[in-house]
Amino acid sequence: MSSTLVLPGDSIPLPSSSKSVILGPGIAASSSRIQAPHMGTTPTCISTRLGLLSSLKGKEKSEQVWVEGSSKRYIPAQKDMVLGTIIAKHAEGFRVDLGSAHMASLEGLAFEGATKRSKPNLKVGTLVYARVSLANRDMEPEIECFDPNTGKAEGFGELKGGLMLTCSLQLCRHLLNPNFPLLPALAASVPFEIAVGLNGRVWFKTETVSESIAVKRVIEGVDSGEIKAEKKDVENAVKEYLA
Amino acid sequence: MSNAGPSRRYDGRRSDEMRPLVISIGELDRADGSGRFGFGSTAALASCSGPLEVRLNKELPTKATLEISHRPLEGVGATPSRALITTLESIYPSVLKLSSHPRSLIQIIVQSLSSSSTSSTSSFNTYNTPSVYIDTDASEEGEPNTWPKPKNQSSFPLEEVSSPIASYTFASRSASINASTLAILSNGSIPMTSLPISISVACIDSTQGQQVKGDLIVDPTVEEESRAKSRFAFAWAFGKNISMIKKDDKDSDVDVKMELDQNDREDEMELIWVESEGKFNKETFSDALELSKIACRTILSEIREKLGQELESKTLQ
Amino acid sequence: MVREIDPPTIQKDFLLAALAEGKRLDGRIPLEQRKVEYIFGEELGTVECRLGKTAVLAQVSASIVKPRDDRPYEGFLLINSEIGPMASSVYESGRSSDSEILITRLLEKSIRRTEAIDREALCILAGEKVWQLRLTLHFLSDSGNLLDCASMASMAALRHFRKPEVEVIGDEVIIHSPEERAPVPLAIHHTPLCLTFAYFENLPPILDPTHLETTLCSGTLTVTMNAQREICVLSKAGGTPLAAEEIMGVVTVGVERVREMVKGIEEALDTDKEGRVVEVR
Numbered sequence: 001m002s003s004t005l006v007l008p009g010d011s012i013p014l015p016s017s018s019k020s021v022i023l024g025p026g027i028a029a030s031s032s033r034i035q036a037p038h039m040g041t042t043p044t045c046i047s048t049r050l051g052l053l054s055s056l057k058g059k060e061k062s063e064q065v066w067v068e069g070s071s072k073r074y075i076p077a078q079k080d081m082v083l084g085t086i087i088a089k090h091a092e093g094f095r096v097d098l099g100s101a102h103m104a105s106l107e108g109l110a111f112e113g114a115t116k117r118s119k120p121n122l123k124v125g126t127l128v129y130a131r132v133s134l135a136n137r138d139m140e141p142e143i144e145c146f147d148p149n150t151g152k153a154e155g156f157g158e159l160k161g162g163l164m165l166t167c168s169l170q171l172c173r174h175l176l177n178p179n180f181p182l183l184p185a186l187a188a189s190v191p192f193e194i195a196v197g198l199n200g201r202v203w204f205k206t207e208t209v210s211e212s213i214a215v216k217r218v219i220e221g222v223d224s225g226e227i228k229a230e231k232k233d234v235e236n237a238v239k240e241y242l243a
Numbered sequence: 244m245s246n247a248g249p250s251r252r253y254d255g256r257r258s259d260e261m262r263p264l265v266i267s268i269g270e271l272d273r274a275d276g277s278g279r280f281g282f283g284s285t286a287a288l289a290s291c292s293g294p295l296e297v298r299l300n301k302e303l304p305t306k307a308t309l310e311i312s313h314r315p316l317e318g319v320g321a322t323p324s325r326a327l328i329t330t331l332e333s334i335y336p337s338v339l340k341l342s343s344h345p346r347s348l349i350q351i352i353v354q355s356l357s358s359s360s361t362s363s364t365s366s367f368n369t370y371n372t373p374s375v376y377i378d379t380d381a382s383e384e385g386e387p388n389t390w391p392k393p394k395n396q397s398s399f400p401l402e403e404v405s406s407p408i409a410s411y412t413f414a415s416r417s418a419s420i421n422a423s424t425l426a427i428l429s430n431g432s433i434p435m436t437s438l439p440i441s442i443s444v445a446c447i448d449s450t451q452g453q454q455v456k457g458d459l460i461v462d463p464t465v466e467e468e469s470r471a472k473s474r475f476a477f478a479w480a481f482g483k484n485i486s487m488i489k490k491d492d493k494d495s496d497v498d499v500k501m502e503l504d505q506n507d508r509e510d511e512m513e514l515i516w517v518e519s520e521g522k523f524n525k526e527t528f529s530d531a532l533e534l535s536k537i538a539c540r541t542i543l544s545e546i547r548e549k550l551g552q553e554l555e556s557k558t559l560q
Numbered sequence: 561m562v563r564e565i566d567p568p569t570i571q572k573d574f575l576l577a578a579l580a581e582g583k584r585l586d587g588r589i590p591l592e593q594r595k596v597e598y599i600f601g602e603e604l605g606t607v608e609c610r611l612g613k614t615a616v617l618a619q620v621s622a623s624i625v626k627p628r629d630d631r632p633y634e635g636f637l638l639i640n641s642e643i644g645p646m647a648s649s650v651y652e653s654g655r656s657s658d659s660e661i662l663i664t665r666l667l668e669k670s671i672r673r674t675e676a677i678d679r680e681a682l683c684i685l686a687g688e689k690v691w692q693l694r695l696t697l698h699f700l701s702d703s704g705n706l707l708d709c710a711s712m713a714s715m716a717a718l719r720h721f722r723k724p725e726v727e728v729i730g731d732e733v734i735i736h737s738p739e740e741r742a743p744v745p746l747a748i749h750h751t752p753l754c755l756t757f758a759y760f761e762n763l764p765p766i767l768d769p770t771h772l773e774t775t776l777c778s779g780t781l782t783v784t785m786n787a788q789r790e791i792c793v794l795s796k797a798g799g800t801p802l803a804a805e806e807i808m809g810v811v812t813v814g815v816e817r818v819r820e821m822v823k824g825i826e827e828a829l830d831t832d833k834e835g836r837v838v839e840v841r
Contacts, residue, residue, distance in 0.1 A: 005547060005550065005551040005554060007481075007546070007547060008338075008435035008436060008437060008438050008482065009435070009438050009481050009482025009483060009511075010482075010483060026434075028340070028434065028436070030436075030482075030483055044483055046436065046482060046483050048340065048434035048435055048436060049428075049431050049434065049435065050428040050429070050431060050550060050554075051431070051554075052554065070431055070554075071275070071276075071430065071431030071432045072275045072276070072430075072431075072432075073275045073292070073293065073294065073295075073430065073432040074432075075294070075344070075432055085565065085566075087566075097565045100294070101293070101294035101295055101296055101297070101347035101348070102296065102346070102347070103296075123569070125566060125569035126568065126569065127568035127569075127570055137343060137344060138345055159570065160570070161570060161573070161574075162570060163571065163574045163585075164567075164568060164570065203570075209574075209577055209581050209583055210581075210583060212574065213578065213583055213584075213585060213587060217586065225556055271615065271646070271700060272613035272614075272703045273613075273647060273649075273702050273771075274646065274648075274649075274701070284601075284602040284603075288700065290646045292645070292649050295649055296563065312644065312645065314644055314646070314653075316606070316619050316696065316698075317694060318640060318694060350645055350649060352646040354617070354698055354700065356601065356617075357603075358603065358621070
């Protein structure tokens, strides 16, 4: 992964070798008022946020390009896995807070095995793990607690017990990356169950209270940059916090 | 630039030299994004939160509602605050893609970290003094009540050139703009197409032999601003291809010089806001304009460097 | 205004379970305060106080005004403390929430009504001219316990501030610029500081609650004390009832804590003084 710092307005060099280029978050076509004559047919792309320019080679000579920025505010996107709090119940389902500008709606039927007769009865304040099924800037996001292909829960649904913490969206994305050393390093010292939401929320559950507090402090420490996300540093931190 | 003489200012700076810049982001925990920017001690802190839930009566169906507020260092916001907000409101809607988050709220709050004293009263405030206002009713009668004591009035013809009462200095307006830009950068969830950066320039009379000529200085202090014959503040939006600057004949000689060092970047900036005050002619203005370009580029490269370091220290891999 | 959304119920369950074991989510013990840090501004009387991630900026300025007719010897101390949306999006400028009013009132009581500042020493010419001090508080970040942070910032700013020296000759008042004569500190009787405790049903109280703890607790108690072991203000605004012994326990903890906090302010002021080139008394 290359890493160059880009600021909004910087032009993004598009790889010419690839057959197709997929533009990810943080990149937009330049809205130039005057067409630059020497640009030819390829449109100029600019960055729209602060971050590191990242790219990844995909299948069939395609390439993905995006700006890896850090942010705290979640913008719903389809297929994202998120953690939400139920804040209201209505006849058809629930209203769920994802930390974004708009409340998401969760239908009562969007659960494993739910029928018109038997819908899950979740209380206000319940934490659910769900998937964004519809996200559009002009509409309220919709989430679901099952995999529509199989009809099974696949781990989605109510989360009981444990503790939730909030962190940067960037850290959440990293936590889902199997090569990111934080979770394996933590798991080496403390056994835990975890659900990572891409909306900047992480839920986990451990055996004891002190273990949970240690896990929370380590994740928050990594997020703020106080602890390096390396095996040795994480293990030392866990040891210190458990003592 | 032709006016950038070798003479030093009273604080030892060259005429085109800024005070040391303070640049940092992300210090406020509860805001989605925050930034601090300072020209030395003339500083501002800004926060940018959003997209948030918007109140129904402020909801816009096609774009986000941008709410900008400002708090002065002392007291509560009044006309000068309002003026600053208007400035910010004229800059940011054009660089933010508000249409990408309809029916939501984006909040920008700017906190001034240097006092808003008028140029006429604070002009005699030297660096480390506490700010003291003089109640005008009490001091009506004569000089003894004013503090600090005004120096010989005749040396500065203030009555003609001073700012309106209690307005912000141009340097602090520039700092507020730059702090807001940093806060939006640090937020990261609001798409931005170009980067507004601002600088203030002042024109000070100086006598060289028989000739009286105006010297342009970049990033004037409060002192210098109050002595200045005219004051300017510029904000440039930086971004690829946002505009092409047409070259007309009048200032071609300046442009040639510019092209020597920066010819390939000429199309990457656009003047987005300018405010000026005092007596000046066209040449002074265009010189100040050119000077501001260079200064804003310097600020941009410093922002790039600082944020690069900050991001690197926080990079997770 | 943006609604504050209640944290999920599991947060409260976990918090209570942890507190029952005497543990807090950030690793503190129940009666431990977060780290306090003072950042002094270039101008005298400007101080930013950080309590953990909570941040408050205090600024003091002075002007000369006419005193009230019935109190010709007294100067004024005005406190501006509006919480704006910078602290958190739930606060709205121009519209004060209940918690904001509570904070403002308590600060007023703790600083102004306890006579922390000798207001008679602000008199320049009886019945004619007195100093009016204006203390402006800016709440930068609300990560819980804004009140304690604001009281520390206020007292540090008042002690950091210097007013210009004045000379009275007959009816004439001469104000000396700092170049002529070094400005003088304010006459301060004592340094009252707020300490906020949050309590949960059937659990011992905790000091300096975080934002989450404040949201979930069943009540808070604020004591304002000084280093002379005196209680200046005691405020328990609603919440579940507390036993009298518990309040005494809180006060005993507070005595020690406040003494350390005052020492912290003094040390910070001394460090700042050493770094200043100008003459400061």
